[in-house]
Every structure is written in structure tokens, then in C-alpha cells.
Amino acid sequence: xxxxxxxxxxxxxxxxxxxxxxxxxxxxxxxxxxxxxxxxxxxxxxxxxxxxxxxxxxxxxxxxxxxxxxxxxxxxxxxxxxxxxxxxxxxxxxxxxxxxxxxxxxxxxxxxxxxxxxxxxxxxxxxxxxxxxxxxxxxxxxxxxxxxxxxxxxxxxxxxxxxxxxxxxxxxxxxxxxxxxxxxxxxxxxxxxxxxxxxxxxxxxxxxxxxxxxxxxxxxxxxxxxxxxxxxxxxxxxxxxxxxxxxxxxxxxxxxxxxxxxxxxxxxxxxxxxxxxxxxxxxxxxxxxxxxxxxxxxxxxxxxxxxxxxxxxxxxxxxxxxxxxxxxxxxxxxxxxxxxxxxxxxxxxxxxxxxxxxxxxxxxxxxxxxxxxxxxxxxxxxxxxxxxxxxxxxxxxxxxxxxxxxxxxxxxxxxxxxxxxxxxxxxxxxxx
Amino acid sequence: xxxxxxxxxxxxxxxxxxxxxxxxxxxxxxxxxxxxxxxxxxxxxxxxxxxxxxxxxxxxxxxxxxxxxxxxxxxxxxxxxxxxxxxxxxxxxxxxxxxxxxxxxxxxxxxxxxxxxxxxxxxxxxxxxxxxxxxxxxxxxxxxxxxxxxxxxxxxxxxxxxxxxxxxxxxxxxxxxxxxxxxxxxxxxxxxxxxxxxxxxxxxxxxxxxxxxxxxxxxxxxxxxxxxxxxxxxxxxxxxxxxxxxxxxxxxxxxxxxxxxxxxxxxxxxxxxxxxxxxxxxxxxxxxxxxxxxxxxxxxxxxxxxxxxxxxxxxxxxxxxxxxxxxxxxxxxxxxxxxxxxxxxxxxxxxxxxxxxxxxxxxxxxxxxxxxxxxxxxxxxxxxxxxxxxxxxxxxxxxxxxxxxxxxxxxxxxxxxxxxxxx
Ligand SMILES: Cc1cc2nc3c(=O)[nH]c(=O)nc-3n(C[C@H](O)[C@H](O)[C@H](O)COP(=O)(O)OP(=O)(O)OC[C@H]3O[C@@H](n4cnc5c(N)ncnc54)[C@H](O)[C@@H]3O)c2cc1C
Ligand SMILES: Cc1cc2nc3c(=O)[nH]c(=O)nc-3n(C[C@H](O)[C@H](O)[C@H](O)COP(=O)(O)OP(=O)(O)OC[C@H]3O[C@@H](n4cnc5c(N)ncnc54)[C@H](O)[C@@H]3O)c2cc1C
Numbered sequence: 001x002x003x004x005x006x007x008x009x010x011x012x013x014x015x016x017x018x019x020x021x022x023x024x025x026x027x028x029x030x031x032x033x034x035x036x037x038x039x040x041x042x043x044x045x046x047x048x049x050x051x052x053x054x055x056x057x058x059x060x061x062x063x064x065x066x067x068x069x070x071x072x073x074x075x076x077x078x079x080x081x082x083x084x085x086x087x088x089x090x091x092x093x094x095x096x097x098x099x100x101x102x103x104x105x106x107x108x109x110x111x112x113x114x115x116x117x118x119x120x121x122x123x124x125x126x127x128x129x130x131x132x133x134x135x136x137x138x139x140x141x142x143x144x145x146x147x148x149x150x151x152x153x154x155x156x157x158x159x160x161x162x163x164x165x166x167x168x169x170x171x172x173x174x175x176x177x178x179x180x181x182x183x184x185x186x187x188x189x190x191x192x193x194x195x196x197x198x199x200x201x202x203x204x205x206x207x208x209x210x211x212x213x214x215x216x217x218x219x220x221x222x223x224x225x226x227x228x229x230x231x232x233x234x235x236x237x238x239x240x241x242x243x244x245x246x247x248x249x250x251x252x253x254x255x256x257x258x259x260x261x262x263x264x265x266x267x268x269x270x271x272x273x274x275x276x277x278x279x280x281x282x283x284x285x286x287x288x289x290x291x292x293x294x295x296x297x298x299x300x301x302x303x304x305x306x307x308x309x310x311x312x313x314x315x316x317x318x319x320x321x322x323x324x325x326x327x328x329x330x331x332x333x334x335x336x337x338x339x340x341x342x343x344x345x346x347x348x349x350x351x352x353x354x355x356x357x358x359x360x361x362x363x364x365x366x367x368x369x370x371x372x373x374x375x376x377x378x379x380x381x382x383x384x385x386x387x388x389x390x391x392x393x394x395x396x397x398x399x400x401x402x403x404x405x406x407x408x409x410x411x412x413x414x415x416x417x418x419x420x421x422x423x424x425x426x427x428x429x430x431x432x
Numbered sequence: 433x434x435x436x437x438x439x440x441x442x443x444x445x446x447x448x449x450x451x452x453x454x455x456x457x458x459x460x461x462x463x464x465x466x467x468x469x470x471x472x473x474x475x476x477x478x479x480x481x482x483x484x485x486x487x488x489x490x491x492x493x494x495x496x497x498x499x500x501x502x503x504x505x506x507x508x509x510x511x512x513x514x515x516x517x518x519x520x521x522x523x524x525x526x527x528x529x530x531x532x533x534x535x536x537x538x539x540x541x542x543x544x545x546x547x548x549x550x551x552x553x554x555x556x557x558x559x560x561x562x563x564x565x566x567x568x569x570x571x572x573x574x575x576x577x578x579x580x581x582x583x584x585x586x587x588x589x590x591x592x593x594x595x596x597x598x599x600x601x602x603x604x605x606x607x608x609x610x611x612x613x614x615x616x617x618x619x620x621x622x623x624x625x626x627x628x629x630x631x632x633x634x635x636x637x638x639x640x641x642x643x644x645x646x647x648x649x650x651x652x653x654x655x656x657x658x659x660x661x662x663x664x665x666x667x668x669x670x671x672x673x674x675x676x677x678x679x680x681x682x683x684x685x686x687x688x689x690x691x692x693x694x695x696x697x698x699x700x701x702x703x704x705x706x707x708x709x710x711x712x713x714x715x716x717x718x719x720x721x722x723x724x725x726x727x728x729x730x731x732x733x734x735x736x737x738x739x740x741x742x743x744x745x746x747x748x749x750x751x752x753x754x755x756x757x758x759x760x761x762x763x764x765x766x767x768x769x770x771x772x773x774x775x776x777x778x779x780x781x782x783x784x785x786x787x788x789x790x791x792x793x794x795x796x797x798x799x800x801x802x803x804x805x806x807x808x809x810x811x812x813x814x815x816x817x818x819x820x821x822x823x824x825x826x827x828x829x830x831x832x833x834x835x836x837x838x839x840x841x842x843x844x845x846x847x848x849x850x851x852x853x854x855x
Binding site for chain 1: 469471479517519521532534535536537552553555556557558560561562563564565567570571573574577578581582583584585586648652653654682684686689690697698699704
């Protein structure tokens with residue numbers, strides 16, 4: 001088994017930026033594959049997270065109605081949640097909402113509670129999943145782009161930028177390029193990706209004390225609204241926007257959208273008014289013309305497409321794995337389960353967890369804002385998943401992701417990472 | 433060793449922290465410990481490879497790194513203990529600190545703690561600049577550390593954004609490493625720093641564009657260009673391989689923000705104002721009287737010499753406090769004077785409180801103000817009833833220091849408010 005990744009570091013596509021909420025599926029399309037995957041994924045995450053040292057913050061969420069138009073929609077949302085089997089949701093009054101969330105603006109009118117929604121670490125979890133595959137015999141090829149392929153006598157010869165790979169079965173999980181890869185290799189695609197950008201603004205850590213649960217919007221005809229959420233790293237974020245675009249790579253941010261998000265945040269959580277902005281980021285959802293994931297098997301050609309994993313793929317990931325394995329097994333493939341699988345421990349980056357700086361022998365703190373140690377950085381720069389870009393190192397350690405954004409640590413970081421990155425942070429006169 | 437009783441802990445070993453330490457030792461305080469998270473103490477000057485530093489303190493002109501070493505040597509000789517590679521991660525009520533180092537986590541405490549964590553520049557994110565997020569967008573501090581501490585360069589042809597003093601020292605830093613800035617841009621109609629440094633870019637052959645705003649940053653992996661806009665809203669693209677965001681200093685007040693100390697960040701007419709540092713009284717005493725603050729953390733931004741002097745003074749007042757000689761208690765509201773600003777053109781006024789009874793011989797002599805734009809008019813200080821306590825004519829610019837004598841604000845008063853406005 002091999003994972004082939006175009007970028008120098010994994011999680012460089014749609015997965016590089018999301019809200020990091022483990023969804024219950026309360027508002028997913030009823031009867032969809034997406035709903036099945038979210039709910040199976042949710043269940044499996046809860047089964048494995050403790051053994052793998054992953055984080056789960058059981059914050060719950062409130063879907064808040066801020067206008068009469070929104071309040072009118074709450075009944076429908078509640079019915080949908082119950083229909084989706086999320087039975088613990090209920091309607092509450094504004095005063096009860098404010099009892100749970102005293103910092104929320106008092107123009108909230110009513111809300112639905114979704115106690116099962118949780119916060120997780122959007123990068124450590126997928127890294128741990130892949131690490132487990134590697135520990136149990138898989139391989140990973142990075143900076144390796146799939147460009148085409150031939151299927152002959154029950155075997156694929158996949159052309160990549162690093163040479164050709166022979167395999168019996170292919171699973172296309174190319175995210176924002178899912179349709180492109182289908183087309184390049186199979187010659188056809190059943191869907192077309194229209195990337196939907198989501199911008200976020202992250203506030204100073206001090207802001208996280210303003211909120212307990214996730215504050216979800218009521219989608220209306222006019223607006224989808226934005227989410228207010230804490231992160232397991234101890235920040236508070238507002239976003240995402242939803243902007244359709246053609247580019248599959250351009251996750252740029254723009255001032256007008258960020259200022260709109262800040263204003264929306266302050267409107268709902270007035271305490272944000274005097275909180276500094278720590279970071280601004282954006283992600284691209286692999287949306288298609290359909291209202292569901294696009295997962296299908298071409299059994300005759302040993303090909304499975306996992307496409308259009310649009311806005312719930314972090315929650316759905318483990319469920320998608322189960323779903324795909326079922327499809328794969330239906331084609332007659334059989335594998336004995338691994339007798340005693342290795343269970344790796346995930347990186348601990350959540351603020352509440354046993355972070356590396358809490359135990360002796362770490363050398364020095366390199367990134368002061370996020371308290372990232374030299375020991376953590378050196379570890380992330382080695383092994384089969386070694387960070388080969390600043391982006392990758394950020395996702396593995398959180399360096400430069402805090403309030404100073406590299407003011408204090410860039411120089412030390414440039415020194416430590418010399419020779420490790422394809423795009424170096426700096427050059428010296430003695431460099432090659 | 434750390435289990436012995438510590439009298440005063442100083443967080444941060446920059447000019448202000450080290451001079452506070454020296455002063456405390458000279459005043460006879462037994463055990464004074466500086467906690468510094470970097471491998472060397474000395475603070476920002478460690479990576480300011482240019483002169484002039486040290487005139488006020490040592491009557492000599494040093495480069496930043498020489499000056500930093502001199503400060504450390506002076507402190508060590510005075511008996512100040514300096515623990516480097518030691519980060520304070522949490523400040524708790526009553527002078528208790530959570531600290532981490534290679535030894536792991538420990539809780540330490542002292543009778544008094546002086547916060548001297550300095551300032552940094554505002555990063556790209558908090559300036560809310562449109563565009564992609566490629567490599568090569570840095571603040572001056574990061575550039576200086578790369579150039580002077582590591583001898584590396586992050587880019588070769590950057591655009592410099594801003595015209596504060598630090599922006600001009602950035603040109604020197606660039607030159608030192610063979611970096612050739614392609615332009616220096618300033619949103620305002622005039623250079624922020626005082627003349628004659630404004631002539632400096634011309635002398636260094638860096639084109640200076642006033643009335644020019646950075647619109648967006650372009651580039652995939654690394655910076656490829658910036659888009660700028662002039663006063664007539666015409667846009668153009670400048671090719672470059674980096675963006676140096678200079679100045680817009682902000683106190684490194686993390687511990688206070690995430691802890692229990694009151695921060696000066698009031699909303700004035702819908703805009704956030706204030707120093708961004710902890711609220712202090714004229715002794716640099718914070719809202720928890722076990723904590724004091726000194727140096728640029730108090731307010732953005734002054735020189736090393738100014739910060740050094742402030743450290744020395746706050747050190748002395750802390751020594752007085754330990755001896756039981758410091759009057760008043762900033763926690764007692766109503767009986768102290770609260771200084772506020774009522775006009776968003778005023779950026780901040782520091783100190784934000786005057787503890788009473790007022791002792792003219794002790795404490796800061798002036799309230800320091802800064803403005804967000806060029807301003808002409810009369811600066812007025814009123815009491816809570818609108819009675820004018822003090823006024824002066826005002827003709828100043830962004831980031832220029834304006835000093836108002838504390839003595840003029842406190843005459844025959846027993847508390848209440850002082851409100852600053854411009855009329
Ligand atoms: C703004 C936003 C908010 C979100 N919030 C949440 C949330 O709160 N909860 C949640 O569960 N989900 C959320 N999501 C959704 C989630 O992030 C995505 O569904 C998920 O990341 C999709 O993962 P993927 O593996 O399908 O795609 P990707 O992460 O894009 O992975 C595809 C990979 O394939 C690689 N690739 C592409 N082409 C090739 C090729 N030719 N050869 C080799 N490799 C190739 C890419 O480089 C990429 O790494 C959010 C998404 C966004 C954008
Ligand atoms: C980029 C830049 C360039 C400048 N250039 C000049 C110049 O050329 N000339 C000039 O006069 N002034 C300059 N200044 C102003 C500078 O702030 C002062 O010179 C002076 O350094 C202020 O001294 P300080 O002691 O207040 O703070 P700093 O010198 O900033 O010292 C603060 C110290 O606290 C430490 N610290 C912070 N948080 C913690 C923590 N949690 N735990 C432990 N230690 C901590 C830091 O590592 C640092 O060593 C510059 C400032 C900046 C940001």
C-alpha cells in the first residue's frame with residue numbers, strides 16, 4: 001500500500017485549512033453517503049482517539065438564530081437533526097443560551113443545542129492515521145504527482161512525476177483535483193470540482209475565554225453565516241466565508257472579507273472588539289455540482305474515486321475509510337486483518353494536552369508564542385513524514401502560528417531548517 | 433538553587449529588565465533574578481547591528497550587540513542572577529510564575545515581579561493585508577536576527593513598508609547582507625520618523641513612495657510582487673522577492689493578556705486605543721500590586737536608552753515598595769486618579785492611574801501621550817466634572833512623544849478622573 005502525494009508535505013490541499021470541528025452530521029443531507037461517513041467517522045474517532053493520544057474537546061455547539069427569519073428555520077433544523085439520528089438536540093431560549101455563553105451578544109433570539117459537536121486537531125489526526133499505515137507496512141511518496149496510467153491484465157501502471165508505479169488497485173483521493181485525476185487516468189469524470197474558498201480570522205488566545213461551545217449559524221436564503229469557534233490550540237476563530245472560484249490552488253485572503261468576518265464576530269461576541277488578530281487563513285472546499293460526496297467504484301478497472309469531499313471531510317475521514325473498504329471488498333478483494341496492528345501516538349499540539357515544553361530535556365523553546373521546542377522541531381524534520389516546507393512544519397509543530405507570526409523565532413527557525421526545505425527560509429553566503 | 437526565596441523576579445532581560453535588576457541590587461535587595469527566554473540576555477539590541485546605543489547609560493557609542501553585552505556584564509557584576517533559555521508561560525496572582533526550561537516546568541514566586549518583555553512589530557496577519565501567503569514576508573526584528581545573529585538573508589530585493597525609525601535601520605540591515613530594497617512605501621503624506629532620517633533612503637538609493645498603500649502580496653511559494661495604490665487610487669505592481677513590514681510596534685503583553693492583569697485597550701469612539709501594555713500607576717505598578725512593568729512594554733515605543741532609564745526608575749520604586757515606602761494602592765479605585773482618553777486621535781496615555789497620595793519626589797514625572805495622526809489644536813485634561821485641569825497647544829505628528837507633567841494633574845485632588853481630549 002502506498003500513498004502518493006503531489007505536495008512536499010501531506011495535507012496541502014483542501015485539508016490545510018478547516019474549522020476543525022468533529023461534526024455529528026445533524027445538518028447533513030438525509031440519506032446521503034456524506035451523512036453515513038460523518039456518523040461512522042464520528043463513532044470511530046471516539047473509539048480510537050484515546051489510544052492514539054488524539055485530542056477531543058467535547059464543547060458542543062449552538063445553532064443560534066439572530067433574526068426572526070433565522071428563528072423561523074430552527075424547527076426545521078431540529079427536525080432534520082432528529083431525522084438524522086442526532087437525538088440529543090433541542091431548542092432553547094435566548095436566556096438559556098446566554099447562561100451557557102454569557103459573553104454572547106444579547107440580540108441572540110433562540111438556539112438549538114448540538115451537544116455532540118466537538119473540537120479536534122485537524123492536522124495531528126490525519127498525520128496519526130497515515131503514521132499508523134506506515135507503521136503497519138505502507139509507504140508514502142511525496143512530491144510525486146500522478147499524471148496518467150494504463151490498466152492492463154488486471155494491473156495498473158500509474159505514471160507519476162517520480163516514475164511509474166505498478167499496483168492492482170487505485171483509490172483516487174485527490175481532493176481539489178479529484179475530477180482532474182479521474183480524467184487524466186480514466187479519461188472520464190462523473191463530477192466537476194468548483195473550489196469554494198473559506199476565509200478565517202483567528203483572534204488572540206485571550207479571546208478563547210469568551211466562548212465555551214461552537215456557535216453555528218442558521219443558513220438563510222441571503223447568507224450562509226459564519227461560525228465562531230475555539231480551536232484546540234487555544235485560539236478563537238471566526239469563519240469561513242463561502243466563495244466559489246476557478247482556481248484550485250489560490251487560497252489568498254482579502255481585506256474586505258476579513259474585515260467582514262471581524263465585524264460579524266464582534267456583532268455576535270462583543271468582547272472580540274479589543275482582541276488583536278493573530279492569524280488570517282483560507283482553505284478551499286472541493287465542492288461539486290452535487291449535494292453529496294462522490295464516492296464510486298469502477299470495479300472492472302480496479303479504480304475507486306473518492307471525490308467531492310467538500311466541507312465535512314475531517315469528520316468523515318474514518319467513515320470514508322470504512323465505506324471505501326466495503327466497496328473494495330465487494331469487488332472480491334480479500335485481506336486478512338493485521339493481527340496485531342501498531343497503534344502510534346499522535347503529536348500533542350492541543351493546549352490542554354501534555355505538550356512537549358512541559359517535560360524536561362527539550363533543549364530550548366524555539367517558537368515562544370506557541371511554545372514549540374527544538375526537540376519537537378527536530379523530530380518533525382526527520383522520518384518518512386519529515387516536514388519539507390514551512391507549511392508542513394507549521395502543521396506538525398505549530399511554529400510561527402502564534403501572535404508574533406515569526407518575529408521572534410524566524411531566524412532560529414531558518415537556521416534549524418537549513419537543508420530541510422525545498423523552499424528555504426533563508427540563504428547564507430556559504431550555501432550551495 | 434531556585435528554591436531559595438527570591439525577592440524580585442524580572443521577566444525579560446532587555447535594557448529595562450537589566451537596569452531594573454542593577455538598581456534593585458544597588459538599593460540592597462538581596463535576591464534579584466532575571467528570567468530570559470532567549471539564549472542570551474540583552475533584548476532587542478542583541479540584533480540591532482548598528483550604532484548608536486549607550487549614550488545615556490554609558491556615555492559611549494556602541495552597536496546594539498556590544499551594548500547588550502555591556503548591559504549583561506553590568507548586571508552580573510551588580511549581583512543580578514540571569515537565567516537564560518527560561519520562559520515564563522503564566523503569571524498568577526501574587527507574584528507566582530509558571531516557568532519552563534530544559535529542566536521542565538516549575539512554579540516560582542517572588543515578593544515582586546517586574547514585567548519587562550518589550551515590544552515587537554505588528555505582523556502581516558494583524559495588519560490585514562490581502563493576497564497570497566508566500567515565504568518572504570517579515571518584520572524588521574526577524575530580518576535583523578537573521579542577518580546579525582545568523583548571517584543569513586531571507587530575500588534579496590524586498591519592498592520596505594513603513595517609515596518609522598526602525599524602517600531606516602532596516603535599510604542598514606539590508607545593506608549589511610547585500611540585500612537591495614527596491615522601494616520603501618509609506619501610506620501617509622510624510623515620513624513618520626523625524627527629519628533628517630527621511631533623506632536616508634535617497635542617500636541609500638532606495639526609492640521612497642509617500643501616499644502609497646500596500647494593497648496585496650502576490651506569489652506562490654515566495655513573494656513575487658506587491659500591488660500598491662497611490663493617493664489618486666491608481667494601482668501598480670512592484671516586482672520584489674520579499675516584503676519587510678516595519679514598525680507599528682505593539683507591547684509583548686502576552687502574559688498579561690492571557691492572565692489576570694488589566695490591559696490598556698479601551699474602545700474610544702469605536703476604535704481600539706490604549707498602549708496595549710498593562711495598566712500601570714505612576715510607579716509602573718500593575719492592577720495586581722505584586723506586579724510592576726518597565727520599558728517598552730509600557731507603551732510603544734521608545735529607544736533603548738529611554739527604556740533603560742525607565743527600568744532603573746521602576747527598579748528603585750520596587751525597592752521602595754519592598755521597604756514599605758510606596759504610597760497608595762492602585763487596586764483602591766475611587767481614591768486614585770484614573771486617566772482616560774476621550775478622543776480617538778489620541779493613541780494612548782500612560783500611566784493610566786495615579787495612586788494617591790501623590791508624592792512629587794517619586795514616580796513618573798510625566799504622562800506620556802501619542803497620537804494616531806498629525807494633529808494641531810489644544811490638548812486638554814479635564815477632571816470628571818469637565819473642569820480643565822491642564823492644557824497646552826498641540827502641533828504634533830503620528831508616533832511623536834508628548835509629555836504632560838503629572839504634578840499639573842493632581843493638585844489638591846482626592847481621586848476621580850482625568851480625561852484627555854483635543855479641542
Ligand atoms: C473552509 C473549510 C472549513 C472546513 N471545516 C470543516 C470542519 O469543521 N469539519 C470537517 O469535518 N471538515 C471541514 N472541512 C472539510 C475538510 O477540510 C475537507 O473535506 C477535507 O480536507 C477533504 O480532504 P481530501 O483528502 O478529500 O482532500 P485534500 O485534503 O485536498 O487531499 C487531496 C490530496 O491529493 C493531492 N493531490 C492532488 N492531485 C494529485 C495528483 N495528481 N497526484 C498526487 N497527489 C495529488 C493534493 O496535494 C492533496 O494533498 C472544511 C473545509 C474548508 C475548506
Ligand atoms: C525590531 C526592533 C528594532 C529596534 N531598533 C531600535 C534601535 O535601533 N534603537 C533603539 O534605541 N531602540 C530600538 N528598538 C526599541 C527597543 O524596544 C528598545 O531599544 C529596547 O530594546 C527596549 O527594551 P526593553 O527592555 O523594554 O525590551 P526588550 O529589549 O524587547 O527586551 C525584552 C526581553 O524580554 C524577553 N521576554 C519576553 N517575554 C518573555 C517571557 N515570557 N519569558 C522570559 N523572557 C521574556 C525577551 O526575550 C527580551 O529579551 C527596536 C525595537 C524593535 C522591535
